[in-house]
Amino acid sequence: MKRIKNQAGITLIELLAALVIGTIVIGLAGSVLVSTFTQADVTSDHASLRQEANIILTKIRSDYSNADESTTLSFDNTENMLFDRNSAPLSEEDFFKFSSFTFTEVRPDGETANEFSYTEGHTPSPSEITFEKGTENRGNRLKVEFTIEDTNGRSFSVDTTIARLGDYEDYQTGTEEEQISDDTEEIISQNVSVFTSRLDFGGDLIDAPDYTGVFNDLVVTDDFNQGATLGFSNLIFNQGISLQTGSLQLGSSSTPGDIIVYGNAEFNGGTRNIYGTSYIYGDLSIQNANIHGDIFVEGNVNATSGVPQFHNGSNIYFTGELLTPSDYPTTNFIKVESIEQKERTITQTPQMHPDEWYSNKGYETTAPENRLRDAPVKHFFVDDFNINTNPQVSVDGLVVISKGDISFSTFGGQDLTNAFLFAPNGTISFNGEKFSGVMISGEGIDMPRGGIDVEFMSINDLFNRESDIPIR
Structure with missing residues (x-):
């Protein structure tokens, strides 16, 4: 009988199966690579946008903060580009454009002096604005909001306030006791959100881009x-x-x-x-x-x-x-x-206004005796402020001016948002789940809770009018 010998090799079916599997593997690998490169491009584009926005803001700040010269901004609708007083573009890169902006100049009394805005598709009229020099304008501030886009449609937004600077006594209109000190003026203009001798923090992250922390x-x-x-x-x-x-x-x-x-x-x-x-x-x-x-x-x-x-x-x-x-x-x-x-x-801790300033502004002079959620007002001027029971609800817009300490020793899992806490002669203690706002303390700040969510802000974020700022 003729024997059939073993023959090495692969069948057509095995070959086809190998090709199919190889195609699937290559497809998956390609998908991962494309996703990786796409994510890298997105990250790179975002970083470029952020960097360009910072450059633009620096140019505006440099011009506006020089109160001895007028500042002019003009807009070219064909290029979607802003130009400075020397007709130089604020962005020198062709692949960035402004999709919107609003510049609002505000006087010390809170009134609007000038405004210049643009949204895509609507030409601003007039097409330029000048912020005049002069002693009478040194107390003004410029609210800056703009969004830039790149050619891929990705965008980055800026929202901040710039001080005109200069000697405050040149433009302050109140009495000597009401005038804001040089240090406090710097706290406001530099977007200081924490000013303290020390900060004991039990969480993992204080994320405060565009804001300043000062430690004495x-x-x-x-x-x-x-x-x-x-x-x-x-x-x-x-x-x-x-x-x-x-x-x-x-x-x-x-x-x-x-x-x-x-x-x-x-x-x-x-x-x-x-x-x-x-x-x-x-x-x-x-x-x-x-x-x-x-x-x-x-x-x-x-x-x-x-x-x-x-x-x-x-x-x-x-x-x-x-x-x-x-x-x-x-x-x-x-x-x-x-x-x-x-x-x-x-370097110096801000000071309180005279007592009558707070009474004229409607501040409550009696602490809420732990019933914070039932308090009819949220502005307090007190000797000490101590909340040691859980309010059961989050509290928004609280302003506390204390001659002594401020303490939220038992705030449970509740949030305290858009708050201004000021204890120039004492400490501030907060043991809640989340805090957003400003803290200024002469003796220290304690935030011991692990996992606390903190979003610090600036005084300009909390008070629309300079005449309402409760420190001097």
Whole structure:
């Protein structure tokens, strides 16, 4: 009998099956790659839009803050572009355009002096506006709102307020007791949302882009739960900062600004991120940090271990001595003769108005005795303010001016939103689920609740008229 021998190879069916499986795998891989590249493009476009919006805002701020010169903005409807007083476009990139904007200039009494707005498809009339120079206009503010788009239809919006600046006594019309101090004027114009000697924070994230945090005492890691994010665009440390453990992040990754340290700065331990341009008027000690902006040091730099990672072309510039081991890489440490001087403008806690100011404004002078949800008014001027029972409802628009402390020791899972809390001689304690608003305290702020949701704001966000601002 003839035997059939084994023959190596594959059948047609096996070949077809392999081709089908291969096609499916290639299709899935291609889909993942396309999705990945698309997401990368979206992220890149958003970053470009944000950067361009910051450039535009900086140009407007630079022009308007110079009260000795008139500021003109004009709009070209064919290019959807704004131009400055020198007829230069605010955006120099062809693939960005304005889809809408509103510029509202407001006098110190809250009245509107000028307004210039545009929405896509509607030509503004007139097509330009001039903000006049002169002493009588130095107290004005410019409310800036605009949205820019790129050629892919993605957009980014800005909503902020710019001060005209100048000496406040040149334009203030009230009595001497009612005039706002220079420090308070800076708190308002720089969008300060936290001013305190210290802040003990038990949560993970303070997300405050476009806002400023000011700290009057030495800041240490333990104040911020070891590894929280202190995400203000601008930070001012009037007595230095000492971070020896943990990974506390400094600055806003989305809208980085300036980090100013008057005193020594110690960024040791952990792998913290530092976003923004830092100015340190003292010595710097640094280990293992991720640096996302230049650091300028008027003093010595001690980098004895743990090499920092430098991103976005950043460097450390210093005027003193550099202390490192012999094998330490020093390419990003650059010796200079001097650094830019950032004037210390916010050091004093604001003060209260005279008592009659609050009574004339309708402030309640008796604390609500724990019945906050039943309180007929939400503006209080009191000796002390203490809520130690759960109001069972969230509270919006609360204003508390206290000669002593402010305490929400038992606020349960409730929210306190759009609030202004002012305790120039005492502490502020909040133990609720969410807080949005402004806190100013002479003795410290305690927010111990883990997982607390914090959205800090500015005084300009809470009060439409300067005459209603309850501090001076």
